[in-house]
Amino acid sequence: MLEESYKLLKEREIRITPQRKAILEILYDHRGEHLEIEDIHRMLSAGRGDTSRTGLATVYRAIELFQRVGLVYRLPMDNSPGRYEFIGPRAPDHHHLICLECGRVEEIDDRLVDGFKKRIMKAKGFTVSERPIKVYGYCRYCKKRP
Known part of the structure; x- marks a missing residue:
């Protein structure tokens, strides 16, 4: 590559x-x-x-x-x-999980995103464009902190 x-x-x-x-x-x-x-x-x-x-x-x-x-x-x-x-x-768009606490970034499996896009299309009649999706939350490490 x-x-x-x-x-x-x-x-x-x-x-x-x-x-x-x-x-x-x-x-x-x-x-x-x-x-x-x-x-x-x-x-x-x-x-x-x-x-x-x-x-x-x-x-x-x-x-x-x-x-x-x-x-x-x-x-x-x-x-x-x-x-x-x-x-x-020639790389396609790909998607990320971003931790609000530590800033860790992880990639999301494209199959999960494809399923999400299909559910949105079916439920809302909305076509998701080929733009990267960012999901914010707390990673497995920060989630465990007191």
Whole structure:
């Protein structure tokens, strides 16, 4: 999937600089995780070589570029910075559970969402668009706290 991403960037005539490549690899290596820009920058800075001195602004610009071409998804968060995840080329929308206490983000199985969409269609005659669904609540860890 990473090679397909590089191919997409080349097709769009986007230069694959060492910094962009390193940022994309970090996101790819952390697939399924939802990282803040600062997390990505910290991981990049902890590396070796030229990319370890990459500025925070460069990370922001690279992430914005990857979003525009559809390689990275930004999960907007209430009261905190957005989080980002690698979705790769041709990835469908996917959905998230977001903990109101700790901010933990988990992905929802598409089969559950499909069932939910069908029930809404049947009960209300309303067609749910292909937009990511965010469900807010309390994760299994925070739910157990006194």
